[in-house]
Each structure stands twice: as structure tokens, then as C-alpha cells.
Amino acid sequence: MKEETILIVDDEEKNIKLIKGILKSEQYQVFGALSGEEALTMLPDICPDLILLDIMMPGMDGFEVCSRLKKDEKTKMIPIVMVTALDEKEHSVQAMNVGADDFLTKPVDHTELHVRIKSLLRIKAYHDTLLESYREIAEKNEKLQELERIKEELTHMIIHDLRTPLMVISANLELFQMDGENLSEKQLHKIEVSVRNCAEINQLIQSLLDTHKMEEGKLNPEKETVDPAALADEVVEQFSTQAEAKQMSLSFTKPNDIPSTRLDSNLIKRVLTNLLTNAIRHTPKGGTIEVAMDLVEPEKENICLRVRDNGNGLAPQYHQKIFNKFEQVSLKQSGVISGASGLGLAFCKMAVEAHGGTIWVESEGEGKGATFNFTLPL
Numbered sequence: 001m002k003e004e005t006i007l008i009v010d011d012e013e014k015n016i017k018l019i020k021g022i023l024k025s026e027q028y029q030v031f032g033a034l035s036g037e038e039a040l041t042m043l044p045d046i047c048p049d050l051i052l053l054d055i056m057m058p059g060m061d062g063f064e065v066c067s068r069l070k071k072d073e074k075t076k077m078i079p080i081v082m083v084t085a086l087d088e089k090e091h092s093v094q095a096m097n098v099g100a101d102d103f104l105t106k107p108v109d110h111t112e113l114h115v116r117i118k119s120l121l122r123i124k125a126y127h128d129t130l131l132e133s134y135r136e137i138a139e140k141n142e143k144l145q146e147l148e149r150i151k152e153e154l155t156h157m158i159i160h161d162l163r164t165p166l167m168v169i170s171a172n173l174e175l176f177q178m179d180g181e182n183l184s185e186k187q188l189h190k191i192e193v194s195v196r197n198c199a200e201i202n203q204l205i206q207s208l209l210d211t212h213k214m215e216e217g218k219l220n221p222e223k224e225t226v227d228p229a230a231l232a233d234e235v236v237e238q239f240s241t242q243a244e245a246k247q248m249s250l251s252f253t254k255p256n257d258i259p260s261t262r263l264d265s266n267l268i269k270r271v272l273t274n275l276l277t278n279a280i281r282h283t284p285k286g287g288t289i290e291v292a293m294d295l296v297e298p299e300k301e302n303i304c305l306r307v308r309d310n311g312n313g314l315a316p317q318y319h320q321k322i323f324n325k326f327e328q329v330s331l332k333q334s335g336v337i338s339g340a341s342g343l344g345l346a347f348c349k350m351a352v353e354a355h356g357g358t359i360w361v362e363s364e365g366e367g368k369g370a371t372f373n374f375t376l377p378l
Contacts, residue, residue, distance in 0.1 A: 004121055005029045007048040009039040009065065010083070011057040015106075019052060022110050023117075036060030040068065048078060049124050050117060053100075055084035055091060063098050070099030077127055079120035083108065152212070159208050166205070170198040196242075203273065207347035210267075211325065214350045221264035221354050228303055228376070229258045229293055231265055235272045236291050239280065247286045254293040258303065261378045267351045268376070274344035275307040275372045282370070283311030302357070302375040310369040319361050323349040348374070 006028050008016045016032035023030055031046050033039035037060055039051070051069070055062035062082055069075045082095040085106040092103045102116050173195045180188055236252040243250035272291075279289045289309045296302040314322065325346035352359045352374045359374035 003027060003029050004049045005031070005046055006050050006052065006117070007031050007033060007039060007042065007046060008052045009033045009036065009057075009062070010052075010054040011035060012054075015054070019108065019113070022108070022113055026114070026117075036062070036065040039065060043069075043075060050120055051078055051080045052104075053080055053082050055082055055095065063094060066095070066100050067098040077124070077131075079124050081116055081120065156209070156212050159205055163202070163205055166198060166201055170195060170202070173198065200277065203270070203277075204344065207270070207274070207344055211347050211350055214354060221267055221351075223262040223264055223355075225260050225262055226265045226268075227258075227260050228263070228268075228305075229254045231269060232272060232291065232293055232305060235269050235276065238273075239276045242280055243289065246280065246283075248280065248283060249288045250291075251289075252291040252293075255295070258293060258295065259378060261303065261376065263355055263376060264351075267354070271348045271351050271374065272305065272307070274348050275374075278344065278372070279307050279309040279311065279370075283309040287311055296375060300378075302377050304373060304375045306371055306373050308369065308371040312370075313366045313368040314361060314363040314370050315365055316363075319363070322361060323359065352376070 004027075006023065008019050008030065010016050010019075010032070011034055013032070013034065016034075020030050020032070031042065031048070033042055036057055039053075053062045053066060062084070066080050066082065069078060069080065076099075079101040080099070081102045081104055082092075082100045083104045083106060084091060095103050101120055104113065104116065173191050176183065176191050177188070177195065183191070232254070233252060236250065240250060276289070276291070283289060287310050289307065292306045292308070294304055296304050323345050349359050356377045357375045359372070361370055361372050363370040
């Protein structure tokens with residue numbers, strides 16, 4: 001255990017010797033300084049655990065010394081006990097105002113001095129232990145962040161490299177489709193399903209890559225003036241075949257007065273694509289999916305797009321978590337999400353917010369369907 005260090009600051013040497021004598025029975029390393037200036041000069045070398053500081057000294061008095069120490073980040077946590085022959089209350093109040101931790105009057109009572117010192121040193125030891133623990137945690141956290149960064153970069157590299165073999169698989173499947181005359185209806189159906197799954201994997205890869213770019217601040221929406229209703233209509237039309245295959249009703253409603261606005265059409269198409277993919281995945285055969293677009297009342301400064309289904313629904317406690325990529329593992333394990341929908345929703349949130357919009361989900365609970373909404377400013 002480290003020997004505790006005490007610095008006594010008093011302009012009279014006899015007072016320093018007196019307090020040293022009182023503390024002789026304890027295992028303290030005691031130093032003395034005959035002025036405030038000398039004390040400040042000694043501090044970096046001795047690093048005291050406690051300072052006994054006389055108030056009335058020529059030149060720099062105890063109040064000024066205490067004030068300086070408490071304003072310095074390196075010394076502000078050193079306990080300071082102000083010691084003076086004065087017994088007026090205003091001096092004790094002033095001592096506390098400049099940051100002193102305790103106050104003693106001369107002549108110093110031996111027992112009181114020992115009690116005050118032990119109490120303050122114990123508090124200082126607790127603080128030092130906490131500070132050391134904090135430093136260790138900060139160092140470990142820094143190492144973890146570095147490992148996380150390396151892992152993210154490696155994952156990003158692997159995800160990026162997955163695109164090449166996926167493109168080869170998809171291209172070969174499309175060639176088989178073109179040679180459909182020599183294939184049975186069952187074989188063509190399986191190829192069609194495989195092509196669709198390749199497209200979904202590619203969409204997931206792109207979402208992961210763009211999410212990474214957004215987090216790094218490297219992906220900015222490339223905005224252009226777009227007709228949002230036409231954009232949404234195009235995406236909904238792309239899902240008509242999938243909806244028919246599951247005997248679902250898929251509709252799109254919009255008012256006639258939706259104005260053009262500036263947005264990144266590629267990003268917003270993918271947001272709507274993810275939401276429709278999610279809806280089809282979680283809606284049973286014969287279900288209903290409704291896409292709607294309107295202007296947000298009363299200012300009509302925002303467009304709102306809604307994707308409503310009558311599928312599995314979502315319990316209220318998951319309404320916020322569903323958009324957080326760090327919650328995806330636990331949500332998948334609990335069966336709340338399936339497939340790539342979770343990461344797709346995390347991408348949707350980033351893409352919508354990059355446009356200055358908001359995204360949220362409404363659902364009364366499991367089995368009662370869900371409505372995913374997002375707004376885009378005009």
C-alpha cells in the first residue's frame with residue numbers, strides 16, 4: 001500500500017514542526033512549505049494526498065492558494081484543510097467558498113486533526129480507486145472500439161466481395177430463363193424463385209454497404225426534382241407479380257395534387273422496396289397490402305407514404321427497436337423479424353433521415369397488421 005503524503009503550508013516553521021509531531025505516530029510522508037508560492041512549486045514533485053493550509057500568510061494567502069488548486073484539473077481533487085488562528089465565521093465561510101474541504105482553528109486539537117485527516121484521506125482513496133477504474137474502463141473501451149472498427153471494415157469488405165459471385169449466379173439463372181423452351185414449368189418456377197432471391201440478397205448487400213457509408217458520413221443523397229407519386233407507382237408495380245403469386249391484394253392510392261420535390265430517387269425507391277418486401281413477407285396468403293401517399297396537414301409541407309398490411313403485426317415494445325440495427329440479433333432470436341427485414345428497416349431509417357424526414361411504425365399488436373409510415377419534406 002502506498003504511503004500517504006501530506007503537505008503542511010504555514011509561514012511559521014514551528015507550526016509545521018508541531019503538526020509533524022502530532023502526525024508522527026501515523027505512517028504519513030509529511031512535507032512542509034513556508035509560503036503559498038513554495039507550496040505551488042513543490043506540488044508536481046510530491047503529489048500530496050492532502051494539504052493542511054494556513055490562511056494568514058504574507059504574499060499569497062491560503063484563500064488564493066486554495067482557489068488556484070481547486071481551479072486546476074490536476075490538483076482540484078486534493079483534499080484541503082484550512083488552518084487558522086482566526087475563529088470568525090466569515091473566514092470559515094470564505095474557506096468553503098474557495099473550495100476548501102474542511103476547516104480547523106488553532107490551536108489544533110490532536111484528536112480532531114487525526115479524525116479529519118483520516119476521513120479526507122479515505123475519501124481521496126475512494127476517488128483515486130474510482131479514477132483508476134475509470135481509466136482502465138476507458139482503455140478497454142478504446143481497444144474494443146478499435147476491434148469493432150476492424151471487424152466492421154472486414155465485414156464491409158466481405159459483403160462487398162459477395163456481390164461478384166452473386167452476379168455470376170444471377171446471370172446464369174437468367175440465361176436458363178431465356179432458354180425456357182427446354183425447361184419444364186416446375187423448373188422455370190424454381191429458377192424464377194432463385195432469381196428473385198438473388199435480387200433480394202443483392203438488395204440486402206446494397207443496404208449494408210449504404211448503411212456503412214451513411215454511418216461514416218460518406219453517403220449523401222443525390223437529389224433531383226422527382227414526381228414522388230410516379231416513383232411510388234413504379235415500385236408498387238414491380239411487386240404486383242409477387243402479390244399475385246401469394247393471392248394478395250396490392251393497391252396504391254394518392255391524391256392528384258402531389259407536387260414534385262427534390263430527393264434521391266434511388267434511395268427512396270429502395271426504402272419503399274424494403275417496406276413492401278417486409279409487408280409481403282409478414283402478410284399471409286390472401287392478405288391485403290395498401291400503399292398510400294398524401295400531403296401532411298395542415299401546412300402540407302411534407303409528403304407521407306404509408307405501407308399498411310393485415311399481417312403479423314408488431315407489439316408496441318418493438319416499435320422503436322425495429323429500426324435499430326444493433327437490436328436485430330435479439331429481434332430475430334425472439335421471432336419478431338425474419339429474413340433481411342430488420343437490416344432493411346435500419347437502412348430505411350437512415351435514408352429517410354438523410355432526406356430530413358421521419359419514419360415510424362403503427363400496430364395494435366401481434367396479428368393485427370402494421371403500418372409503416374415515412375415523411376419527406378417538400
